[in-house]
Amino acid sequence: MNNALQAVTAILGRIRVGATVALMLVSGMMAIATPVTAQNFNFSNVSVEGNQRIETSTILTYLGFGQGEAVTAGALNDAAQRIRATGLFETVDVVPQGRTLVIRVEEFPTINRITFEGNSRVRDAELGAVVQSQPRRVYSPNQAEADTAAITQVYADQGRINATVSPRIIERSDNRVDLVFEVFEGGLTEVERISFVGNRAYGESRLRRVLETKQAGILRAVIGRDTYIADRVAFDQQVLTDFYQSRGYVDFQVQNVDVSLTRERDAYLITFNVQEGQQFEFGNVSVSSEVTDADPIDYENALRLRTGVTYSPDLIERDIARLERLAIQQGLNFVRVDPRITRNDRTLTLDVEFVLVNGPRVFVERIDIEGNNTTLDRVIRSRFDVVEGDPFNPRQIRESAERIRALGFFGDADVDAREGSSPDRVVIDVDVTEAPTGSLSFGGNFSTDNGFSLLAKFSQRNFLGRGQSLNFNFQGGKESQLLSFGFTEPRLLGRDLTFGLNASYQSTDNQNALYDTTTGRFSPRIGFPVSENGRVVLYYAYDYTDITDVSTKSTFIVADAALGGIATNSLGYNYSYDTRRTGLNPNAGVLFRFGQEFGVGDATYIETTAEITAQTLVFSEEVTLRATLEGGYLSYSDGDSRITDRYFLSSRTMRGFQPGGIGPRDAATDDALGGNAFAVARLEAEFPLGLPEEYGISGGLFLDYGSVWDVGNGANATNTLYNDFTPRTVAGVSLFWDTPIGPLRFNYTEPLDVQANDETKNFDVTISTDF
Incomplete structure (x- = not known):
């Protein structure tokens, strides 16, 4: 009986619990189904507290609603978010x-x-140029962090990737602060090694010379290209x-x-993997035409x-440009040349068919030029072969862009x-x-020929923004003084005509105490192209020479000085032909x-001069071979040459x-007289040398063979030595060094075939010149 009563009681309990749960579920569902009414506010007044500099009206404009x-x-x-977004307030409630x-x-x-504190490698002005925070402006922590990153990048671009920058504020009165960027510059992180994997045709030293990025060497403090810059490596x-x-x-x-x-984070290792x-x-190589009026x-x-x-x-590209120019000359506009290349893997050749098509x-509607604050528009426009209204040719525009960059007037174009x-x-x-x-x-200048002299030089390659060049030069030393002036207009009358004007005055004792000379020259000129690789310069010249203070008994020099000042007018021309950058072989010219x-x-x-130089690269372009033949001849029909006119061969x-x-000498006094003719061959x-390429040091060998001869009238075997062609031969070794002041060349020579009265020297230093 008791068990039955307990069972009934348990069943009734379960029924009560289920009813309670059901009631709760129904109540929850009703709550979900009933929408919550959002709280609304209606303000009759707005109060702004804590603002000192910012006007209350300015803050109220960011509310987005009005009173009532x-x-x-x-x-x-x-x-509140809009007010915070202004960046003017540290807190907003x-x-x-x-x-x-x-x-x-x-x-x-x-x-x-x-x-800025702690910076010594970078000046304050350079760092200030990248900082966007400004005095008398509101301090922004976000902007200070951005400025910190910009300063850090300046150091990274200079190879100091371990540099750290910390912004710090110093509180002043009237809610002002000093913003201090504390800099720890760290050490220089250079490019320690550049290597290549997969190169067979060219060695690493040759490929490194191609790159803009350089390895760190003994000139690391001034080279500036031995720091790692990602954009430079991509280039x-x-x-x-x-x-x-x-x-x-x-x-x-x-x-x-x-x-x-x-591992020490003080140097980069760069490896180019190439195929x-x-x-x-x-x-x-052939030509075909899809243009009816064009004859292939x-x-x-x-x-x-x-x-x-x-x-x-x-x-x-050069042949395409030639063919398109020919089409324009024939009156065929909008003709384009489409190069179609067929690859022959068995013979390792590429057949090229130039197809003339209608483009x-x-x-061209117009040409808009921006950014030229100094350079005149016409200087830039002169680099274009097209004007408004001409047919548009993309190739011509690319070529014009290259000519604008080649002016050297712009950092970017x-x-x-x-x-x-x-x-x-x-x-x-x-x-x-x-x-x-x-x-x-x-500054100063030193050469083994002329000794030491002081220099003052002014030059402007874009005079008054007209694209003209202007230069003044003064050089004064113990043995010579020189004053010169030069002016060049590269686009006379808007055409490919170069106009130039040169004037110079020089006094010298000819590097000895035998006599002094005074010379002056005034020469205008005009130059123009005559072919793709050829150019002609026509010029007029007025020359004046005088010989004074003769301190020798040489009858030749005394007779030259007795003539006093000599003035001549002359007309001349120079023709040059250059295939160094436009020939078919990139390794020769x-x-x-x-x-x-x-x-x-x-x-x-009549004075005639000639020179021909040929150069080629051999042994995977590691060795440069160069040969030069140079000569000159003075022929007088009235009068005779003087010592100031004749050739003296420099080093x-x-x-x-x-x-x-070297050359003719006075038999009685052994004074050098110079000659009316010279000829020299240089190999x-x-x-x-196997040294690290970044040192910029290479070696060379040379052999020179030549002579200067023919004093002119009055010279004979009795009173003149070596008046006939008497060749000399010298050999030597060279050391080339690319330094921050320019490429230097050190020559060590050994005479192989010289004359008894010649004055030789075994060492000289010159500025190395490229072919």
Whole structure:
């Protein structure tokens, strides 16, 4: 009985619990189904507290609602966020108090001044240029952090990746602060090694010379290109690609560049992983036409490419430009040349078919130029072959962009084309950044020929923004003084005509105490191209020479001085032919110069000079071979040459001799007389010495063979030594060193075949010049 009663009681309990749970579920569902009414506020007054500099009215503009409007809690929160977003306040609180809205703010302080501490490698002005925080502006922690990152990047660009910057504020009165950037510069992180993987045709030293990035060496303090810059390495990848493709390696790829830090984090290791592929040559070269009025035969005759030449994209581009220019000359606008290349893997050749096609009929609407604060628009426009209204040719625009950059007036120059007022119109945008083009320098100069002298020089390559060059030069030393002036207008009358004017005055004792000379020259000139690689310069010259203070018994020099001052007028020309950068072989080139000067006045003469130089790179372009033949001849029909007119071979023309140490000499006094003729052949080789490439040191060998002869009337075997062609031969070794002051060349010479009265020297230092 008791068990039955307990069971009934348990069942009733379960029923009560279930009813309670059911009641709770129903209540919850009703609560969910019933919408909650949002709380609304209505303020008749707004109070702003804590603002000192910022006007109350300014703060109220960010609320987004006015007095008396119904406002939700969400709208109040949005208003607070808008006030915080101004960056003017450190804290913002929006508090409803009955019918009054209270806005409590705490303003950021004002920056009193900005200073830098701990920086010695970078000047305050350089750091200040990247800082966006400014005195008398509101201090912003976010901006201070951004400025910290910008300063750190300045140091990273200089190779100091371990530099740290900490912003700190010093509180001043009237809610002002000093913003101090504390800098720990750290050590210099240089590029310790640049290596290559996968290169077979060219050695690492040759490839490193191509790159803009350099390894750190003994000149690390002044080179500035031995720090790691990611953009520079990306540029180097393209430079490597261009280098290989211009030498026929059409499949060349830079697969990746591995950049790593040493364990001490004080140097970078850069490895270029490359795939060279095979070298290709040009196979069959032909022209076809899809333009009815264009005869392919005419265009084939204009081609310069030939079968068997090493493939280069530059050579194709040059022939395309030639063919498109020919089309314009024939009155065929909008003709484009489409190069179609057929690859022959068995023969490693590339057949090129230049196809003449009709391009789109698009015209140049206008040329817009921006950024040229100094340079005149016409200087930039002169680099374009097109004007408004001409047919648009993308290739011509690219070439114009290269010519603008080649001016050297701009740090950056971008040329882009965009659609104009209609689809058949194009606007060309030119955006340039001016760069310094002038210099004023004072210093000293030393040469083994002329000794030490003081220098003062002013030069301006973009005079008054007109693209003209202007220079003044003064050089004064114990043995000579020189004052010169030069002016050049590169685009006379807006055409490819160069006008120049040179004037000089010089006094010298000819590096000895035998006599003093005074010379002056005034010469205007005009130059113009006569072919793709040839150029002619025509000039007039007025010359005056005088010989004074003769302290020798040489009858030749005494007779020359007795004539007094001699003035002549002359007309002349110079022709030059240069294939160093436009020839078919990127590793070889030829430079040829020939000129004549026809003089009248106190003397009548013809002076003829010529020079030809050829250069080639061999042994994977590691060794440079160069050969030069140079000569000159003075022929007088009225009067005779004087010692100031005749040739004296300097150490640049023939090495191994003192000034005036070679050539005809007075038999009685042994004084050098110079000659009316000279001829010199120079052979030389330049090669690496196995030293680290970053040192900039290489070696060379040379052999010079030549002579100067023919004093002129009155000279014979009795009173003159070596008046006939008497060749000399010298050999030597050279040391080339690329230094911050310029490339220096140290020559050590050994005479092989010289005459008894010659004055030789075994060592000299010169500024090395590129071919």
